[in-house]
Amino acid sequence: MGVFVAIEGLDGVGKTTVVQQLAERFSGHALSTPGRALRDSRKPVLEAFAEDELAKALFYTASVSSQGRLAHSLAERGEWVFVDRYWASTLAYAKARGVTADLDQLGRSLIQPDLTILLILDEPERQRRLHKRGATIEDIETLDPKFRQCVLEELRAHANLIVNLSFQEPQAACSIIAQAIRDQF
Structure with a gap:
């Protein structure tokens, strides 16, 4: 049986890099939400729902559902799957944006x-x-301390494992995370 690992965190912590490195290290798959098929439609969908935070959250939820099914299918085939953002992020950001x-x-x-x-x-x-990467509107909202704290509290509540990447080079960070995963399985 394979393993399905969700990598969560605030914008800019290195999730994408870590997911790609872990997929290589474990000969697995790197997925993200929204998935590749939705990347081009993300911006127009979010613009269309500009005043409706629930609609945005439901868009991301649909992506989580789709990527989750794909991840589960791959894991059932005995493969490792690493997803850059999953349900915890969708929920955390929605709550921080006031979705009730x-x-x-x-x-x-x-x-x-x-x-x-x-x-x-x-x-x-x-x-x-x-x-450095050119902050997006979504990135900028995490600069607000109250917003950031709300997101982090929700992410912590859903995490099985918390890894601090501060002062770590990318390869070293990946090694630490890979060992933590091996310790779990």
């Missing part, structure tokens, strides 16, 4: 990862990375 619908109930119907890892990073370094 019972998304927790909806989340129980989604495929659950075998392990959810929260990546954290020294805040000045995270902000430096955001500015």
